[in-house]
Amino acid sequence: MIQPSSGGRASRRMSSRDLALVASFAALIAVLGLPGSITVFGSAAPITLQSMGVMLAGSILGWKRGALSVVVLLVLVAAGLPLLAGGRGGLAVFFGPTAGYLIGFVLGAAVIGWLVQQRLPAYPLWWGGLANVVGGIGVVYLVGIPVLAAATSTSLWLAATGSLVFLPGDALKVVIATAVASAVHRGYPGITAPTAAVKSDRAGEQASAR
């Protein structure tokens, strides 16, 4: 049952399908972080795909629902469910040195979604990839690194170089997330409303109302 979703509708309440999508993607992000669930590079490096789940949520659900799915996941984590990569959970993760990355996930998903929605219904690979790099790596690091530096009282520079080890893995995740999102936007056109179309829709509605 594919229907173009929300977007232009006046009601601010989320539809049941939106609720279901947000919940399912929050669960997807959690599942992609399950210990040993999936490893990149064969099984050499124990990198989970959780941050790729964040990219997928933004790329597929758009900024609002994408960011909300990350928020939902974090709320459940805060409530004590071990849904973060490696089975971590509880309030402790928000008091640890890597808490900034979690906040970065929320903003990152929003930025990815916003960028993608600028171009929808088209999803050019280069644009989708760029969105994932900017939101999924740039924004996440931009929030994560300063918090890490502050929490450990080290310099930004040191915290940044320490984070470099994750860069190759993140780059690979961008490639996969972009390819998957592209397949989804082709297979499920209209799963997320393009911002541009919404605007022109509204303009049209207003024009016809007058």
Next chain:
Amino acid sequence: MIQIQGVSHRYGDREVLSGVDLSLGEDRIGVVGANGSGKSTLARLLNGLVVPTTGRVLVDGMDTARDGAGVRRKVGFVFSDPDAQIVMPTVAEDVAFSLRRHGLGKAEVADRVGGILARFGLGGHLDHPAHLLSSGQKQLLALASVLVTEPEILVCDEPTTLLDLRNSRQVADLLEGLTQQVIMVTHDLDLLAGWARVLVVNEGQVVQDGPAEQSIGRYKALMGAGRPC
């Protein structure tokens, strides 16, 4: 009583139902037809999940297009995939969720939830996580969650498709015993044996409407005719 009047439905520019006129009043009504023939669309019309592009559907006189909420209070709906229907983490919570808008006190809710779960053989699983139930138990739970609000009509879209023989028997027996009107889409023709009324849907049209034996015969003939041999 459900009335379908001059209904056609299209998704985009594809017409999947055309010129359907039906009065559904019998206690037990089956719907059969090939994959993609429009059965699920027909079923979804009955509780307003799908609103027809032309014509109208009336449930006890209420138009599904205008009073969907009222219609859904009267018409319960059971799908094939129990995992998608159970929305709460534990068994009792899922049933209680259906009663959230009924203005009942906690004790009353617990009472009703316990009652229906006991009736469905799930009395010992109240606080069980839903994902630990067997598929058959999950489908029974989905049924319980729909029936706890006491709808007058129950529409089922292939309620036993994902179940093994024993579990589908169990679900079928439960459906058999209901006092509600039941309208059931199914590919399991055995479930319809003896039903007074079975509709055959083919390429978006109701091509046969009569007692089970005749309808099933027609359906088999239709399917056989397409066989390349």
Next chain:
Amino acid sequence: MLTSTFRPGASLLHRSGAGAKLLGLLVFSTVLVAFQSPLAVLAGFALVAGLYGLGGFGPRTLVAQVWPLRWFVLCLLPFQWWTAGWQVAVAVVGTLVVAVAGAALVTLATRVTDLLDVIARVLEPARAVGVDPERVALLLALTIRAVPVIAGTLHEARDARRARGLERSTRALVTPIVVRTIRHADRVGEALAARGIDD
């Protein structure tokens, strides 16, 4: 997989309100960070250790809670010591460890549902700006329910990938999972609509 880190108990800590515990944690960690001194760390540690005892949790549980920080501690402690002196090293690393231990304690002694109830209560004033706490609660429950379902699709997809001899292709794994996630969501959305959520 969905067993939280909550450990049942009947202690005073278990029995006190979830909201109070959260507030306490907030105050505690704020004070800790504000002072960030070896003395504050020592006092904070004594308090947290005492509370672990009160909750019926032993030193092993405490260590397990901060164990994920071991690499940070191992790298950070010598580094800070060397660059800024032992006081700073102890203050920085100690604050981190004690704050995490305190936060973990709240989770150990509070049910998930109680913490979720606090969220619903905190959101009550947000009704004014269009947030419906009941829907938020539904969203959280839906997610808890969806985790095992999506995990199941992951296992299926992994088997299917193996059957097709594509073990090393991450994409061959992720695409079907995402597609199934969306399909699952569509069906859940429909079932919710049938149960009157949008009415």
